[in-house]
Amino acid sequence: MKILVPIKRVVDYNVxxxxxxxxxNVDLNNAKxxxxxxxxxxxxxxxxxxxxxxxxxxxxxxxxxTESQEQLRTAxxxxxxxxxxxxxxxxxxxxxxxxxxxxxxxQEHPDLVILGKxxxxxxxxxxxxxxxxxxxxxxxxxxxxxKLDESNVTVTxxxxxxxxxxxxxxxxxxxxxxxxxxxxxxSLPNIMKxxxxxxxxxxxxxxxxxxxxxxxxxxxxxxxxxDAGIIVESVDELVEKLKxxxxxxx
Amino acid sequence: xxxxxxxxxxxxxxxxxxxNTIAAASNINGEVTLxxxxxxxxxxxxxxxxxxxxxxxxxxxHELYKNFLAEDFAKLVLSIADSYSYILAPATxxxxxxxxxxxxxxxxxxxxxIISIESEDTFKRPIYAGSCIATVKSNDSVKLITVRATAFxxxxxxxxDIPVESIDAVDASNISEFVSEEIAKSDRPxxxxxxxxxxxxxxxxSGDNFHLLDSIADKLGAAVGASRAAVDAGFVPxxxxxxxxxxxxxxxxxxxxxxxxxxxxxxxxKDSKVIVAINKDEDAPIFQVADYGLVSDLFDALPELEAxx
Ligand SMILES: Cc1cc2nc3c(=O)[nH]c(=O)nc-3n(C[C@H](O)[C@H](O)[C@H](O)COP(=O)(O)OP(=O)(O)OC[C@H]3O[C@@H](n4cnc5c(N)ncnc54)[C@H](O)[C@@H]3O)c2cc1C
Ligand SMILES: Nc1ncnc2c1ncn2[C@@H]1O[C@H](COP(=O)(O)O)[C@@H](O)[C@H]1O
Numbered sequence: 001m002k003i004l005v006p007i008k009r010v011v012d013y014n015v016x017x018x019x020x021x022x023x024x025n026v027d028l029n030n031a032k033x034x035x036x037x038x039x040x041x042x043x044x045x046x047x048x049x050x051x052x053x054x055x056x057x058x059x060x061x062x063x064x065x066t067e068s069q070e071q072l073r074t075a076x077x078x079x080x081x082x083x084x085x086x087x088x089x090x091x092x093x094x095x096x097x098x099x100x101x102x103x104x105x106x107q108e109h110p111d112l113v114i115l116g117k118x119x120x121x122x123x124x125x126x127x128x129x130x131x132x133x134x135x136x137x138x139x140x141x142x143x144x145x146x147k148l149d150e151s152n153v154t155v156t157x158x159x160x161x162x163x164x165x166x167x168x169x170x171x172x173x174x175x176x177x178x179x180x181x182x183x184x185x186x187s188l189p190n191i192m193k194x195x196x197x198x199x200x201x202x203x204x205x206x207x208x209x210x211x212x213x214x215x216x217x218x219x220x221x222x223x224x225x226x227d228a229g230i231i232v233e234s235v236d237e238l239v240e241k242l243k244x245x246x247x248x249x250x
Numbered sequence: 251x252x253x254x255x256x257x258x259x260x261x262x263x264x265x266x267x268x269x270n271t272i273a274a275a276s277n278i279n280g281e282v283t284l285x286x287x288x289x290x291x292x293x294x295x296x297x298x299x300x301x302x303x304x305x306x307x308x309x310x311x312h313e314l315y316k317n318f319l320a321e322d323f324a325k326l327v328l329s330i331a332d333s334y335s336y337i338l339a340p341a342t343x344x345x346x347x348x349x350x351x352x353x354x355x356x357x358x359x360x361x362x363x364i365i366s367i368e369s370e371d372t373f374k375r376p377i378y379a380g381s382c383i384a385t386v387k388s389n390d391s392v393k394l395i396t397v398r399a400t401a402f403x404x405x406x407x408x409x410x411d412i413p414v415e416s417i418d419a420v421d422a423s424n425i426s427e428f429v430s431e432e433i434a435k436s437d438r439p440x441x442x443x444x445x446x447x448x449x450x451x452x453x454x455x456s457g458d459n460f461h462l463l464d465s466i467a468d469k470l471g472a473a474v475g476a477s478r479a480a481v482d483a484g485f486v487p488x489x490x491x492x493x494x495x496x497x498x499x500x501x502x503x504x505x506x507x508x509x510x511x512x513x514x515x516x517x518x519x520k521d522s523k524v525i526v527a528i529n530k531d532e533d534a535p536i537f538q539v540a541d542y543g544l545v546s547d548l549f550d551a552l553p554e555l556e557a558x559x
Contacts, residue, residue, distance in 0.1 A: 017378040085347045122377055124362045129350035138426035141347045158488050159343040165429040214359035218385040229541040238544050242540040244522045248503040
């Protein structure tokens with residue numbers, strides 16, 4: 001069995017992102033970049049499946065700029081067997097990414113594609129479902145548990161009211177939620193080994209996919225700020241304020 | 251302009267977020283059709299017939315849609331999609347799971363989680379866990395949108411006898427199957443619908459200690475929520491999580507107890523009208539968004555608060 005794991009290079013989750021002074025976009029100058037946390041979870045799951053002898057190969061793939069090779073090297077250090085960069089000078093929308101990934105799936109024939117449920121930059125939560133639709137594959141989003149047998153994947157999903165379990169035919173698309181697993185750290189020997197693993201680079205124009213943007217970013221602003229609050233000295237004062245000033249309790 | 255809103259329900263009643271989504275649709279110039287698909291949905295249809303702002307209901311009552319599996323549900327929506335220039339669903343786990351599947355089939359770039367409609371093709375949406383707000387223009391001919399419920403006041407249930415058209419189910423996909431579901435049952439209001447939410451974080455130390463929040467919640471008629479750290483530590487189930495990757499809430503009063511105020515948590519609650527923070531660390535970032543902060547050990551403050559309410 002073969003598992004494909006699409007990963008995205010994003011601003012590290014600890015970075016406080018602000019708009020550019022002219023509000024044309026977010027300001028990412030010199031920001032620390034990392035693997036999207038949900039993609040790390042996706043990769044960890046794929047590697048664990050392989051370690052349990054339920055898969056032979058784990059392939060990490062990203063669609064992005066040359067610099068994304070850093071994140072692919074991280075993926076290799078974390079246990080991916082090989083990596084693919086589909087190089088693109090511009091950042092693409094989820095539909096375009098899904099189309100590119102669908103092309104690669106047609107070439108690689110993975111049994112399972114595990115993605116993050118969302119990328120923490122755009123917070124779109126679309127790519128996995130779009131990929132599944134384009135391929136007519138079944139999907140399970142927000143996975144908190146994945147079990148495999150010969151022909152099926154059984155996934156427990158986190159939904160608003162609790163948990164739901166689905167059984168999907170393979171090949172299938174699964175997207176990960178936070179509690180699926182806790183990703184490991186790359187060890188120094190594995191970082192060294194990763195340098196020798198295969199990383200192929202393909203230019204996006206070679207795939208013949210329509211990746212023209214469908215949306216325009218008109219501006220980026222800070223959200224409305226909240227007025228500074230006060231520190232109350234006691235529970236009595238808190239209750240008094242909530243009753244008489246804020247009037248939110250009676 | 252014709253607008254299709256996809257109703258979220260549980261085969262017995264309409265979910266609140268559907269009403270907020272219809273409210274968002276009402277900001278677009280056009281007639282709103284509501285799609286209600288599920289199994290044995292007569293009660294849902296009766297309720298739907300009263301929703302203000304809806305001109306027509308399309309119903310599909312069939313086994314295939316009982317569990318709202320994205321594969322089959324998307325095919326049903328696609329069978330009627332031609333007639334609409336907008337398709338909207340709530341940005342809940344239901345809508346998030348379903349809509350991109352429809353959008354890819356229609357070759358349209360979906361706009362996720364909108365918080366305002368600026369014009370017929372321009373929308374605002376939070377990005378980077380709500381650190382920034384993007385204004386986005388869609389150049390697709392049809393707009394596929396998921397709506398952040400907290401950004402739109404729900405429409406009321408004071409309409410009557412909206413006409414209902416029944417449509418046939420479409421062929422089954424037969425690629426996925428529902429196995430089981432564990433839906434948490436609670437007597438308290440739903441987190442996303444409650445007027446008051448009291449949430450606990452890692453500072454609560456254990457699941458048992460959440461009873462301190464429960465008893466306050468009971469007195470206030472509040473829902474109980476949690477930070478990711480509290481959920482990860484197993485204090486409470488996953489459906490309690492508030493934040494970037496959990497639920498988005500905007501109650502009249504949000505009380506954060508033993509929660510530090512990480513940006514990912516703030517993303518889920520900072521549009522609440524009044525925020526109270528109880529934390530023993532006076533430098534905790536949560537105090538920067540709190541209207542009323544109480545620097546105190548929660549194990550002292552909570553019993554006292556309960557007694558004084
Ligand atoms: C991709 C990603 C997505 C995430 N999504 C979410 C999300 O949706 N929701 C979310 O909440 N988090 C999310 N997080 C996690 C987030 O970054 C924080 O780690 C988390 O919110 C911290 O939870 P906490 O405030 O309960 O714990 P901590 O940060 O550990 O804070 C505990 C607080 O309790 C206080 N405290 C301790 N004991 C007491 C006491 N006796 N009395 C009073 N106060 C006390 C401490 O002073 C401290 O401020 C996400 C992280 C990532 C990477
Ligand atoms: N540029 C990209 N390259 C590879 N995978 C991506 C890319 N963008 C998004 N993905 C995958 O799709 C998931 C969801 O992203 P999104 O739909 O943008 O929220 C991510 O967690 C990744 O697994």
